[in-house]
Amino acid sequence: MATARTFNLELDDVLDRLRSAAAELERAGDPEEIAETAAELLLALTRSSEAVIVLGTRFFSRAAATSLQLDDDAVAEVLAAARGRTGRATQVELHAGGEVIGTMAVARATEYTGSDRQAMAIFASNVAAALDSAEKLRSAERVERAHELAVQVLLAVSSQPVSGQNLSDFYRQLAETFGEFVGADKVVFWRLRDDGKLAPIQGGFGVDRAFLSKLKPTRCEPDGDDLASRVVYQDLIFRANAGEPPEFGYVLETLGVSNAISVAWRAGDERLGLIAAYDSRRPTGFSREDTWVLQKAALAAGLVTE
Template identity: 60%
Template sequence: MATASPFDAAVRDVLDRLHSATTELEGARDANEVAQKAADLALRLSRSTQAVVGLGGDRRYTRLFSRTADRGRPLSDTAALEMLVAAGFGAGAAAPREVGRVAGAELRAHGQTVGAIAVARAAEYAQAERLGLEVFASYVALAIIGASELDDRWQSMERVERAHELAVEVLLAVSSHAAKGENLTDFYRRLARTVGELVGATRVLFWRLGDDHMLAPIAGGFRIDPAFLSRLKPTRCEPERDDLASQVVFNDLIFRANKTDEPPEFAYVLEILGVSNAISVPWRAGEERLGLVAAYDSTRPGGFSREDTWVLQKAGLAAGLVTRLWHAQEDLRKSVERLTKVDSARQMLLKNMTTVVEKERKRFVSDLHDDALQMLTAAELQVGRLAREGQVDAPSLDKLRALLEQTEGALRRLVFEVRPPALESPDGLTKSIRDRISMLAASGIKPEIELDLTGEMSLDFRSMVFRQVAEAISNVERHSKATEVKVSLTTVDGGVLGVIRDNGEGFVVVERSNLPGHLGLLALRERALMAGGRYKIESRPGAGTHIEFWIPLDQ
């Protein structure tokens, strides 16, 4: 059964609140009313305790409008300015009072900055909330421009209200497509189709800015056929360039051109594109510049209108929000996958190490029982026999002495394997390894040793390296049926490189992380990896075994 993803929930929550807020802006009749409503709506949109809208250019605010969650404690103008400064949109350099967590955005549209908006609360703002506030700020800026003396061409209230209605439809479409889209390409395709229908465009296309600063069309356009796409070439786009694409992407230029324009300033652009008219707006997520959104060939006699640029701009801002959230969700998904793998590896490591420890305990008990304890039992029986006979002859004493010597040797070996006494000495690693290798003679295995260890090593590090070598040698003794073994330990690349190679019967390494019957080899791998090193084993029947590990020296 299909279920909504966290991404869907995040997008729908932010966009639903944006839709509600922008809808309420429609009734405002002048710039002051828009600003006052915006402060109240920003408070609810961002779930803040304080909100302020400042109107004015160059971050010098001539009018301030504020709201607080506690209506009985309004903000003073000084406190409102301090919020704007804390949000990064104040002209003053003085350190503001403590205002909690702050988020803000410029009120900018059609290349004009008409003010700024800021909100504050005790809790930190999530990325989605900050992006939602930036999108809302652009709507507020357009509403202020449309309802004030800043642009006389927008004084027709019918046009302003129609632009608001179209913008709301864009938000509804973005919310719906974000939830339904299978991926970003599908989302862009759905949104391009809706925008095309709203602005009466024959074609709508998203252009994405790449890491190489090349602006190129992406898949998912509306009615973009191969022939049209073949006419479009990637173009370099950078903040310092003054070409048309760079101005749209980085300087928020709203491009609108028609072949019937006088003078035909951008006729060459239309000719290259092979269209009669076009509009393009920036596609961004906050200050991150993603590219641009363009519509081509209006189906209306007069071409694209200012209301159409409003709709396209809202689509670009909302699409930027969705794109940023989508990428954030994808990064989160990958992080969860990595953490899941790490946790699985940790669980497997714990299971493996527990198995290895238990195996070593059983081996210790088995060796103690099969070797030293049996020898002690034989010595006890010998003493009992001598006591019954009432006499002690030389051969019996020799036999008893031999049993006790063998018992002592077996116990010393067990103690040595658990903790070689020489390891306590700073230079005791070499002696401990030589002592362990010398024990191979009892198994009929001829050893070859190469030791070249330099640098200071902690006791823990010496113990770990010794355990690696001892484990490898024990596997040679028990499983390989080898007659020769070469042990090499050298200091390489800031660590100790160990190589143990035998001429035994070998085996098939089916899966390096799970070698049935060779838990000692598994311990070798886990110990090296846990220390931040590496491990490798190579073996095949009849060709012996090659074990290699590298462990970094203590930092």
């Protein structure tokens, strides 16, 4: 009887902590806020000294003693201990849409019980669902804003000169606008030259001389089976994120970027080149919706030459 009563008390305590954590999590908004909140809630839920949440290449952490983020070394120690299954550290994956979207890990001085691990697993499903919903909402908002982008491009085309010394500035402003809508650190226009080669246009967004030096003119032909030819002439929508097995993964390595998307740039039936975005600001990289946004923007940008 005493054992059963003790178990029930422990179970009630765990359920109370779970309900409290779930209620607090619902107040968080965007994915970053959800991850930050979840890291803090993990400390109380599992009575841990340290908590880490991994989303792509980003880390969200919290230390119970200081209520501050952990430094890189401390984060690495928690993750290593959790993978090593020491008993004083544990981790659980975050699943959404049939995919692993991240990991949660905690550590403390005493060993974790089965109830602790079960509570963490249940909370992980709440965190994953919250992150998934927030990302879908953000995607829907970006699609809606993509329609606004088309209008902005049209306004830019009508108000900016497309010849002479202001041409580079025009493309730079256009690239910056595209970068904001797809969440990219870098955007480059690649123009198809008369000699059949594809070359970057001066005036990209977020690019310096070191990065531009990696962008070499490349052969681009209607019947070519290389990446550039397929994007420009066959309307291939290219998307590659680090950690995935893309067909053209060498592109990321050559350019030294984490991820990339590119779409055809055209004016009606005339093939102008392609537009590429590199290094997504989101931990999960570029999404399919990002490629749609960039494609819509590229079609509007094609009016520059009409």
